[in-house]
Amino acid sequence: MDDKYNKSLSPVFLVGTLFCGSTLIGRELTARLTNTHYIGESIHFLEYDKLYHSHPRGIKWLCVECGKEVHGGSRRECIFFDEKQRNNSSFNNIQKFIDDASLAFSKDNIIDGSKYVAWLQLYLSQGNYDTKPKVIITLRSPFAFADSYRKRNNCTLYEAASIWRDTYVDALRTVNSHSLNCLTIRYEDFMDNMDDAVKELSKFLSNTKIRKNTDYTQCHSIGGNPNSLAYILGSGELEKFINEQDKLNQATELNDFVKNSKQYWSNDLKKDTKWYSGIRSEEISQIIQTPGLVDLANLFGYNLYDELKLFINENTIQQENTEA
Numbered sequence: 648m649d650d651k652y653n654k655s656l657s658p659v660f661l662v663g664t665l666f667c668g669s670t671l672i673g674r675e676l677t678a679r680l681t682n683t684h685y686i687g688e689s690i691h692f693l694e695y696d697k698l699y700h701s702h703p704r705g706i707k708w709l710c711v712e713c714g715k716e717v718h719g720g721s722r723r724e725c726i727f728f729d730e731k732q733r734n735n736s737s738f739n740n741i742q743k744f745i746d747d748a749s750l751a752f753s754k755d756n757i758i759d760g761s762k763y764v765a766w767l768q769l770y771l772s773q774g775n776y777d778t779k780p781k782v783i784i785t786l787r788s789p790f791a792f793a794d795s796y797r798k799r800n801n802c803t804l805y806e807a808a809s810i811w812r813d814t815y816v817d818a819l820r821t822v823n824s825h826s827l828n829c830l831t832i833r834y835e836d837f838m839d840n841m842d843d844a845v846k847e848l849s850k851f852l853s854n855t856k857i858r859k860n861t862d863y864t865q866c867h868s869i870g871g872n873p874n875s876l877a878y879i880l881g882s883g884e885l886e887k888f889i890n891e892q893d894k895l896n897q898a899t900e901l902n903d904f905v906k907n908s909k910q911y912w913s914n915d916l917k918k919d920t921k922w923y924s925g926i927r928s929e930e931i932s933q934i935i936q937t938p939g940l941v942d943l944a945n946l947f948g949y950n951l952y953d954e955l956k957l958f959i960n961e962n963t964i965q966q967e968n969t970e971a
Contacts, residue, residue, distance in 0.1 A: 656749045657853040658742070658776065659758040660767045662821075663785040664814045666795040668834030670871030672785060673760045675837075678863045679845050682855045683756040686748050688870030690761040692728060693736050693744065710867045725867055727751040741766075742775035752867070756852045758783075760871065764817045771825055781851065782827050784818050786947055787834040787919065790954060793934055794922035804926065804933035812940045815947070831947060835919050923961050931955060 661669045673685030710725035727748055736744045748757045759766075762785075770780065793807035800807075822829045830851045837844040849855050876885050926934075935941065935951060944951050 656746060657756050657778065658745050658770075658780040659756055659783060659852065660770070660780050661758060661760045661762055661783050661785050662764055662767055662818045663762050664787070664792055664796075664811055665762070666792055666872060667762070667785045667787045668837065668875070669760045669762055669785045670868075671875035672783075672832060672834070672837055673758055673871075674863070674866050674868060674875065675841065675845065676758060676848060676852075677866045677868070678861045679858055680756075680849055680852065680855045681858060682754050683758065683852060684748065684752040684754040685758040685760060685866070685868050686727075686745075687868030688761045689741075689744060689748075689759050690763065690766050691870045692733065693738055693741075710869060712864070712866050712868070727867060728869055738769070739773070740775055741770045741773060755854055760868070764814065764821055768821055771821075779825070779827055782818075782822050782829045783848070783851070784815070784822070784829060784831045785834065786815070786831065786949075788922075788949055788954060789934055789940060789944055789951065790926065790931075790958070791919050791922045794925035798925065804930055805937060808934040808937040808940055812937060812943055815943060816939075833948060838919070920961070923958055926958075928959070928962060931958075 661673060663669060670687070673687065676683050677685045710728040713725040713728070732747065732751075735747070745757050745759065749755065761767075767780070767782065770776075789808055789811045792811050793804045796802065796807040796810065797804055821827075828851075830848065832844060832848070845857060849857055873885070873889070935955070941951055
């Protein structure tokens with residue numbers, strides 16, 4: 648590898664399904680830990696030019712942080728995600744892209760949030776790295792994932808549950824077959840006790856410490872679920888940010904994506920119970936009866952039958968209140 652690259656670089660891959668909380672977790676790690684930067688879903692940076700948003704003065708931007716309007720309605724160019732970097736990046740050398748990010752942000756821990764297991768497998772197959780990457784498997788309850796996935800893809804709950812199962816079977820197979828250092832983080836645990844989760848992640852990563860003050864201005868990332876910004880910015884600021892995109896013809900697309908979650912922006916995000924109102928009681932079997940799902944979920948610490956009891960109790964209470 649070229650000597651100009653950082654030999655202490657520690658590539659980290661977030662792996663999991665869509666809607667597993669990876670965007671929120673990644674941005675929190677950038678804001679809370681030193682020597683750590685979450686770059687977001689780099690697979691999209693390398694794959695889709697259409698994800699660039701045209702600026703009125705012809706500038707193109709993709710970074711979440713740099714896309715916000717600042718002084719005088721202008722937008723700053725990202726120190727990394729720009730046209731030059733896009734032209735110099737390739738699927739054929741993912742390690743170089745990560746090295747470039749490490750240099751641009753002056754951080755050793757570069758966290759890739761692409762999430763696809765196939766993306767990690769492609770990286771491993773290229774063999775361009777000096778040290779093996781670390782892997783953070785990010786999860787969300789199969790019930791919550793199936794509800795979110797169905798709403799946005801118009802599929803059956805059974806199909807969504809099968810995707811959850813297959814993703815994590817593939818993740819475990821890849822981690823084990825390559826003997827990768829791995830940590831599992833459940834979205835529910837992270838939100839319930841973020842301080843302890845960050846401490847655990849700090850120990851897992853290389854040469855990093857917890858900041859005295861959380862600093863979201865350090866974040867430069869691409870892709871991800873915009874709903875995660877409701878926790879960081881507050882619902883009002885996120886609504887304002889989405890509405891500003893009218894100038895860039897992005898507001899409609901963003902509003903369509905977040906419409907199913909807007910009603911929860913002001914709720915307590917620590918309890919992921921949105922699926923209680925999204926899944927009917929008679930549909931639960933589509934998830935529970937998915938072959939191998941219950942055992943796999945239990946391996947990751949999810950007791951689906953306990954979750955089901957809470958779901959039934961909540962629905963019973965709501966029904967009694969309605970009848971009263």
